[in-house]
């Protein structure tokens with residue numbers, strides 16, 4: 001007999017009925033426009049949208065009030081009505097005013113790119129910590145909208161003499177959001193401290209730590225499973241992974257190695273999300289080596305590499321030794337194996353996580369990195385013990401002269 005579903009949180013985790021959605025994507029002349037629109041369609045499907053139509057507009061710059069022109073807005077309204085859309089998804093980040101004006105003009109709910117990504121994260125978060133992080137990011141996104149909506153109203157009403165119940169409602173909303181944000185931060189802070197303790201005890205064990213990072217859908221989880229024989233969820237969808245999973249493996253020559261699979265990155269990742277996921281990304285920030293997994297078969301792979309580099313910089317992981325792992329070579333023209341840079345250090349490894357080719361070369365690269373970069377010293381590149389042989393030799397020579 002099936003139990004009755006009375007638990008709301010349980011029910012909200014059930015697959016949602018698809019929402020009929022119209023997509024709007026505006027071409028500002030960037031070369032990546034088509035790829036970015038395709039990616040957005042995949043995000044929309046990942047959030048459970050049933051896409052009724054995709055409208056493309058061309059503009060030099062966004063309209064301040066509506067993002068698109070008023071003629072385009074009418075076209076959107078007609079297409080939405082024809083397709084019986086319940087929702088309009090914008091492949092862009094809208095200002096609170098643009099969102100509000102569009103909702104008024106279209107008489108439909110409008111969701112922008114940040115809100116859509118937050119929605120997918122909410123759908124996919126499984127761990128307690130992951131759920132708290134997403135909730136925090138959502139509240140922060142909402143809070144900026146409430147504040148700005150309020151200042152807009154204030155201007156409109158002229159302030160003095162016009163203050164009424166509307167104001168106190170907004171103030172109450174704001175206070176409640178503020179309280180909740182503080183509460184979530186405290187809880188997350190506690191979890192972060194627990195994590196640090198765990199990491200310290202692992203570090204005492206002297207294991208070399210490796211973190212898999214990369215653009216969403218690059219194949220990080222599949223590679224993690226291939227390396228560790230784990231069974232982490234991997235799927236052809238954006239943001240399949242939200243929680244960091246860590247496994248300890250033994251690699252001959254490197255000894256005990258701690259490997260972490262992490263959340264994927266995406267172009268223009270919302271800042272609120274990066275901030276909220278700081279604790280999860282700590283594993284990455286403190287790793288001894290980053291394996292930057294790249295979808296070698298994607299025409300966008302170079303832009304994706306640049307986006308990941310940008311996020312790594314933002315979270316303070318730019319100085320960690322890094323190896324590019326070109327994955328999915330079964331679908332590209334690369335050969336399995338490793339490639340060295342001009343210093344003789346392995347810089348790129350070519351693998352297929354699915355066909356499990358190139359994994360020995362990858363393990364070899366991890367061994368070399370672990371020998372070049374002793375764990376016990378951490379990964380502080382300012383530490384003189386960390387300089388490469390040649391640079392410490394030349395600085396010693398400089399001191400003598």
Ligand SMILES: Nc1nc2c(ncn2[C@@H]2O[C@H](COP(=O)(O)OP(=O)(O)OP(=O)(O)O)[C@@H](O)[C@H]2O)c(=O)[nH]1
Pocket residue numbers: 214215216217218219220221222223233234235236237238239240241242262263264265327328329330331351352353354355
């Ligand atoms: N052809 C091919 N497909 C692969 C390979 N590795 C992974 N995939 C596929 O790529 C898709 C994404 O794989 P995941 O391992 O979930 O990717 P991820 O980087 O963990 O993605 P997120 O967790 O969403 O950021 C899945 O459909 C995998 O089956 C590979 O070597 N070759």
Ligand SMILES: [Mg+2]
Pocket residue numbers: 220221222233234240241262
């Ligand atoms: Mg994954």
